[in-house]
Amino acid sequence: MALKPSSPKPGGGGNQNRPGNSQNRPGGNTQNRPGGQQNGPGGGNRPPQGGRRPFAPRQQQTEHRIxxxxxxxxxxxxxxxxxxxxxxxxxxxxxxxxxxxxxxxxxxxxxxxxxxxxxxxxxxxxxxxxxxxFLYQKKKREKELKANSVKQQLKEIRFGPETGDHDFEFKLRHAKNFLSDGNKVKAYVQFRGRAIVFKDRGELLLLRFLKELEDFGAPEQLPRMDGRRMMVIIAPKKSPKK
CATH class of the missing domain: 3.10.20.80 (Translation initiation factor 3 (IF-3), N-terminal domain)
Known part of the structure; x- marks a missing residue:
């Protein structure tokens, strides 16, 4: 009696197409599985060790807003x-x-x-x-100031927001003498009570003071608020005009 070939049963012993076959199953042949050597993220196409992808260049940062x-x-x-x-x-x-x-x-x-x-x-x-x-000159001044910092003294000159011309000229002469002797000058406008609303006057006064002293010294920075004072520090020039 001739035997009939048995047809494949679902889930049977045939191994051609069943899910567990190593040809097609996810964990099978390394040709197609996610971790395979040919196409997988960790496979043969990945860059060699140490070959990091370069970062995009950063935008140049500046010391000042420009x-x-x-x-x-x-x-x-x-x-x-x-x-x-x-x-x-x-x-x-x-x-x-x-x-x-x-x-x-x-x-x-x-x-x-x-x-x-x-x-x-x-x-x-x-x-x-x-x-x-501008940066070159700033760094040059800072270098000169650092070299002379040991020898210098800091002299203070105080203004009020309502300082008159006579008082201004008197203090200006003192500042010129201080700078001529090689000392720094710290000039400030003191705001008391409600006078703080006159900050603009204080700033204009100090800017005028700097203008009058430009042959004798240069500001380390522009006038700025420090509590209830607006202040500026002026460093002497090497060869001030007498």
Whole structure:
């Protein structure tokens, strides 16, 4: 009697197509399984050890806010090149408050940068200059100041927001003498009680003080608030004019 070939049963002994077959099952042949050597994440196509994917380059950070990075809508413009700015732009330019967008436009027109040099003032103080040259001069001054710091004394000069011209000139002469002797000068405006609302007057007074002393010394930083005082520290020049 001839035997009939048995047909494959579901789940039977045949191993061609059943789920457990090593050809097709997830854990079977390394050709197709996720962990396989050919195409898997940890397989033969992965980069060699130490071959990390490079990070995207970071945007260059600057010590000061410059140009479009300045967030204040208005700035107080200062500097010894205001006449040059006026000539280049055809505008009347003097120390004062301007729209930031206007100052950025002038800086671009001259191929220079708008630099926020005193961000905590109200409004912040800025100047138009070449930023790389500005940093070079700043570091040069800091190096000179550090070299002379052991020999120097810090002399204080105090103002009030209502300081008159006579008192201003008297204290200016003292400051010139201090700087000529190689000492630093700490000038500050003291605000008492409700006088704190006159911070603008104090700032203008100190900026005027710095202007008068530019042949004798240079500020380590622009005027800033320190509690109820607005202060600035002025370092002597090497060869001040008598």
């Amino acid at each position: 140009n479009d990075a300045i967030r204040a809508p208005e700035l107080r413009l200062v500097g010894d090149n205001l006449a040059e700015i006026a000539e280049a732009t055809g505008q009347k330019v003097e120390t004062g408050v301007y729209r930031t967008s206007q100052l950025v436009s002038w800086a671009e027109e001259m191929g220079l940068d708008l630099i926020e040099i005193s961000p905590n003032a109200e409004p912040p103080v800025a100047k138009i200059a070449d930023y790389n040259k």
